[in-house]
Amino acid sequence: MDRRGLRIATWNVLILNAPASKNLLSEEFRKNNVSIAGLMETRLTGSGEERIGSSDSLLWSGGSSSSNGVVLAQNSLTRKALLLHKAVSDRLMKAYFGHKQGKMTVTVCYAPTNDFDDATSEDFYSALSRCLATVPPMI
Template identity: 80%
Template sequence: MLTDVRKTDRLNLMDQRGLRTSTWNVLTPNAPASKNLLSEELRKNKVSITGLTETRLTGCGEERIGNSDSLLWSGGSTRRNGVDLALNSLARKALLLHEAVSDRLMKARFGHKHGKMTVIVCYAPTSNSGDVTKEDFYSALSRCLATVLPP
């Protein structure tokens, strides 16, 4: 699912504090207080954009977490795998589009004062996974990378 959030202005994601990104294997944010805890941790660590893996959320969507942060997710039909992007309010305003590629891949594009930036969150299968699962994932990743536009 591709969601286009066209903006006419670019926000300054890279101000004097800098852009801080992170990744986190959270093993599901489904508990009632876990999304607020996630928002608090992002704020405490001054993180703008976080790629989350193994979130186990179904479907795809967006919701507000904490006071002003956002959570975008890409999951399958079962509570397995799943990737998310947690964005602070500034990163959410700079979001141009996001695409839920699969339960293991999500792509987002941001505008900033230097141009545009693409973020891909991926949750690769382990080496114990079957060959078909690994081939499907890496084929999807290759297709996703091929669609990344230049800055």
């Protein structure tokens, strides 16, 4: 993976399970030359991987209901550099990529708003802390 050509984005898409939404997402990626993106509030359930468009792919982490969900979207370059990904919860996932200088960790998270109860927020931030604690230190 060549960092000079890497463009990283985030996007709260509000829904990604509508019929044409994944194709529209792929078109937007190509128009904006996005290499990798963290997408929140996708409303996808379960976890998995799917190819979209001609060369893009989605890795997602969602719960049993379609209320939250996070996605790591990537183009063919970053897909080839992907070493490992882990669906942590419907609000959290991480992925490891290899590149010329070493490795890169990407964490996609969708934090609860202030409208949620304290227990939900505490659960999320505890899971985020545990996830970040497993990121290898930079050398």
